[in-house]
Amino acid sequence: MEYLHTMVRVTDLAASIDFYVNTLGFVEIRRSTNNSMKNTRILLAAPDDVSQAKERKAPLLELTHYWNAASHRNAESFGHIAYRVQDIYGVCQRLVNQGYTIHRPPRDGYLAYIKSPDDITIELLQSGEPALPLQPWASMSDIGEW
Numbered sequence: 408m409e410y411l412h413t414m415v416r417v418t419d420l421a422a423s424i425d426f427y428v429n430t431l432g433f434v435e436i437r438r439s440t441n442n443s444m445k446n447t448r449i450l451l452a453a454p455d456d457v458s459q460a461k462e463r464k465a466p467l468l469e470l471t472h473y474w475n476a477a478s479h480r481n482a483e484s485f486g487h488i489a490y491r492v493q494d495i496y497g498v499c500q501r502l503v504n505q506g507y508t509i510h511r512p513p514r515d516g517y518l519a520y521i522k523s524p525d526d527i528t529i530e531l532l533q534s535g536e537p538a539l540p541l542q543p544w545a546s547m548s549d550i551g552e553w
Contacts, residue, residue, distance in 0.1 A: 412450065412467035413488050415527045420447060420472040422524040427451055427468065430505045431490075431498070436460050436467060447472045453490055487520070487528035487553070495519060495533040496541055512547035516540050520553035528553045 417423040427433040433451040440447050449470045452460035460467050468488065492498045495513045502509060502521055510528075511520035516538035519531045 409465060411465040412469045414469040414471055415488070415523070415525060416476070417470050417472050417523075417525045418476055419524055420449075420470070423470050423472075424449070425505075426507070426524050427470070430502060430507065433468065445474045447474070455491075487530045489530040489532060491532050491534045493534050495531055495538060496544060498531060499544065508550055509547070510550050510553040512544050512549070513538075514540065514545050514547060516544075522553065 424435075428435060428451065432454045434454060434457045436450045436452050436457070438447065438449045449472075450460075450464075451468045451470065452466070453468075456466055459465070495516065495518075499509050499513055499519050499521075507521060509519055509521055511518065513519040513531070513533070517533045521529050521531065523529060
């Protein structure tokens with residue numbers, strides 16, 4: 408068995424591309440439209456997975472935008488998407504600078520939770536050993552739910 412992708416439905420394609428590509432640094436691998444299904448499908452790879460994703464078509468994040476959908480919200484049975492990052496504080500700071508909320512700050516230098524524009528929970532894990540706890544992150548409280 409091999410992990411291929413996680414598919415999430417998005418309501419605002421531009422906001423989702425801004426979040427995943429421009430803020431988190433994902434790379435678009437391919438894009439397709441299906442006129443009969445009235446959707447656009449975009450396959451993204453995390454920066455460290457690009458060569459593998461191009462070669463094996465995995466691991467990928469699939470964003471599916473149904474053109475006429477009013478909204479999609481996080482289903483109760485859906486947990487989260489998890490990604491390992493090289494600098495958890497840098498990634499979280501970039502998200503804050505772009506106006507996103509860190510719902511579970513990386514107080515421990517290892518784990519953070521954020522949400523996409525479509526309310527998809529994303530877990531960020533520090534690569535290797537946890538980073539040393541730093542302020543203001545170490546003193547931040549959780550915000551909302553994830």
